[in-house]
Amino acid sequence: MTEQELFARICQGDEQALEVVYRKYYRMMVRLVTSNNGTENEAKDVYQEALVVFWQKANSGNLVLTSKMSTYIYSICLNLWRKELDRKKRFSNEEKDAIQYQEQEKEEKVKIIHECIDRLDDTCKKVLSYYYFDGMSMKEIAEKIGFANTDTAKTKKYKCKKKLDELIKRLYSEHDFLD
Incomplete structure (x- = not known):
């Protein structure tokens, strides 16, 4: 069956001709998408969408092919794929912006916490810094600072953390830390 015959049958609503x-x-359409940074699944989706567009235009009675049918469908696929790439690029940029914003927020919170820790007494500074920033265990902290045992270190950490929380609440609004 020639392209003209297929096209005529599609214009009459023949779904078998479309198949x-x-x-x-x-x-051909899969190669178009996969050679332009797409996957085979994306190619399938684009091709199916292109055929829906082609089918609708052909059945409207307003489509006059001035090129080969394959060229026309190829151009629909190409345009759809370009739109998809643009959408992905926009999404990727938005995602990068969101990540960058989150990192800046985290850095700001860490900076605030450091500033507040610096306002605490030396023992609290050491206990909290060793625990939260150096990742030391209670046993290591007790030995390093000279506490009697790990229970003393735990109690001191709890009290220092409570002081830190109160200081942060007093100096900064709660929404700075609720995210």
Whole structure:
């Protein structure tokens, strides 16, 4: 069956003719997308969407092919794929911006915490810094500072953390730390 015959049948609503077109040009359309940073699944989606567009235009009675049918479908696929790439790029940029914003927020919170820790007494500074920033265990902290045992270190950490929380609440609004 020639392209003109297939096109005429599609214009009359022949779904079997559309299936023939689908199989006939499938590899070409998959190559188009996969050679332009796409996956085979993305290619399938784009090709199916392109055929829906083609089917609707052909059935509207307003489509006059001035090129080969394969060229027309190829151009629909190409345009759809370009739109998808643009959408991905926008999404990727938005995602990067969100990550950058989160990192800046985290850095700001850490800076505030450091500033507040610096206002505490020396023992509290050491206990909290060793525990939260150096990742030391209660046993290591007790030995390093000279506490009698780990229970003393735990109690001191609890009290120092409570002082830190109160200081942060007093100096900064709660929404700075609720995110």
